[in-house]
Amino acid sequence: MTVDTARFATRAVHAARGRETAASRATPIYLTAGFEFDDFDHAADHFGTGTGFGYTRTGNPTVHAVERQLASLESGADAVLVASGQAAVSAAVLSVVGAGDHIVSSTHIYEGTRGLFLDNLARLGIETTFVDDIADPDAWREAIRPTTRALFAESLANARNDVLDVAAVSAVGDESAIPLIVDNTLATPALLRPLEHGAAIIVHSASKFLAGHGSVLGGVIVDDGRFDAERAGHNAPHLVLPGRGGLPSVYARHGGRARIAYVRESVAPRFGASPSPLNAFLIGQGAETLGLRVERQSRNALEVARWLAAHEAVESVDYAGLPTHPHHATALRYLDGGFGSIFTVTLRGGLPAARRFVEEVEVFTHMTHIGDVRSLVLHPGTTSHAQRTDEERRVLGVSPGTLRLSIGIEDVDDLVADLARVLESVRETVS
Numbered sequence: 233m234t235v236d237t238a239r240f241a242t243r244a245v246h247a248a249r250g251r252e253t254a255a256s257r258a259t260p261i262y263l264t265a266g267f268e269f270d271d272f273d274h275a276a277d278h279f280g281t282g283t284g285f286g287y288t289r290t291g292n293p294t295v296h297a298v299e300r301q302l303a304s305l306e307s308g309a310d311a312v313l314v315a316s317g318q319a320a321v322s323a324a325v326l327s328v329v330g331a332g333d334h335i336v337s338s339t340h341i342y343e344g345t346r347g348l349f350l351d352n353l354a355r356l357g358i359e360t361t362f363v364d365d366i367a368d369p370d371a372w373r374e375a376i377r378p379t380t381r382a383l384f385a386e387s388l389a390n391a392r393n394d395v396l397d398v399a400a401v402s403a404v405g406d407e408s409a410i411p412l413i414v415d416n417t418l419a420t421p422a423l424l425r426p427l428e429h430g431a432a433i434i435v436h437s438a439s440k441f442l443a444g445h446g447s448v449l450g451g452v453i454v455d456d457g458r459f460d461a462e463r464a465g466h467n468a469p470h471l472v473l474p475g476r477g478g479l480p481s482v483y484a485r486h487g488g489r490a491r492i493a494y495v496r497e498s499v500a501p502r503f504g505a506s507p508s509p510l511n512a513f514l515i516g517q518g519a520e521t522l523g524l525r526v527e528r529q530s531r532n533a534l535e536v537a538r539w540l541a542a543h544e545a546v547e548s549v550d551y552a553g554l555p556t557h558p559h560h561a562t563a564l565r566y567l568d569g570g571f572g573s574i575f576t577v578t579l580r581g582g583l584p585a586a587r588r589f590v591e592e593v594e595v596f597t598h599m600t601h602i603g604d605v606r607s608l609v610l611h612p613g614t615t616s617h618a619q620r621t622d623e624e625r626r627v628l629g630v631s632p633g634t635l636r637l638s639i640g641i642e643d644v645d646d647l648v649a650d651l652a653r654v655l656e657s658v659r660e661t662v663s
């Protein structure tokens with residue numbers, strides 16, 4: 233029986249089946265749960281060695297294409313794409329720590345990541361110590377214990393725009409063969425590639441700048457491929473000891489790429505936050521224009537930040553691109569081609585002024601997202617940072633009048649006009 237002579241219901245399911253290969257220039261979207269095996273041995277070989285494609289959770293050509301693209305942009309050896317930024321953080325961390333281990337993390341991190349460390353990982357017996365003064369290498373060094381397996385920080389943090397001295401903190405980790413994991417979401421590889429400064433692992437929320445269009449969620453883990461079994465093997469028994477059933481160790485099979493191979497083989501597919509191939513495609517499309525967008529967004533952001541800093545309704549602007557910012561010198565040293573597009577502005581009028589601001593903007597969109605082509609605004613004190621204590625909010629630079637802006641690619645004059653109108657209205661109401 234061929235499909236042509238089969239009955240209606242059979243033809244409905246099988247008539248489109250084909251194996252044409254065509255040299256599609258755009259990345260083809262392999263929107264399929266699985267892949268047909270050539271023959272009996274191919275299936276056995278796939279399950280035995282993991283080569284080729286079998287099931288989309290363990291590998292998909294569209295996803296792999298985007299992984300190659302993002303690994304290249306971050307100057308990494310390999311990358312694993314997952315379903316969200318949070319999935320990237322958890323997969324990266326769970327590939328280096330286990331029960332009884334310890335993490336040293338910057339305090340200046342995304343709230344979702346902080347919750348992961350404080351609630352979820354704590355319940356698995358993984359403890360985290362937070363470092364407040366991230367510019368002080370000794371603060372990192374003093375927090376390290378014999379059980380520390382990872383240092384974690386954001387290269388450019390929200391809300392205070394702290395900039396990580398990547399080389400200095402990587403060097404502290406190196407002293408004890410502990411990898412530095414950097415969340416590079418806000419800086420993007422267009423401005424900073426932490427692997428070039430000694431970091432070992434990069435994570436991103438690809439939902440933000442990498443995609444840029446705000447249409448999908450995604451995350452990526454990028455590894456430097458420089459895992460050194462001789463120096464770091466004692467901190468990573470899961471990579472250097474034989475696997476279940478006497479399987480050669482991950483290191484024996486993958487060498488310097490052992491860490492990312494472990495993410496790909498074991499952590500990402502088992503915890504299971506697999507990306508849709510369609511979302512992978514959309515992230516890849518976005519990443520093609522990352523450099524252009526970030527250049528424009530950074531230019532717009534600097535202009536908006538300068539304009540706001542000079543406005544009488546404004547108390548302060550925390551933007552690493554301004555010479556008044558405490559980390560401006562570090563930003564000049566690490567960020568190449570701009571200072572990013574996310575910063576906070578604190579209004580003199582406190583909470584009533586902030587409320588008025590978010591309710592009256594028109595070009596800006598009031599929503600919880602960043603790194604979009606559109607300009608966005610959020611009031612952290614009552615949203616992302618609402619769970620923090622007053623003292624924590626003070627340390628993090630979030631007061632009642634603070635607003636977080638994410639500057640888009642619009643014409644900057646329209647952004648300034650929107651802000652000018654809103655600040656005029658703010659001044660009338662609160663004075």
Ligand SMILES: *Cc1c(COP(=O)(O)O)cnc(C)c1O
Pocket residue numbers: 316317318319342344345386415417418436437438439440449450451602
């Ligand atoms: C948004 C964000 C995350 C989480 O990413 P999702 O894609 O929303 O899961 C992690 N880190 C930073 C810095 C972020 O901005």
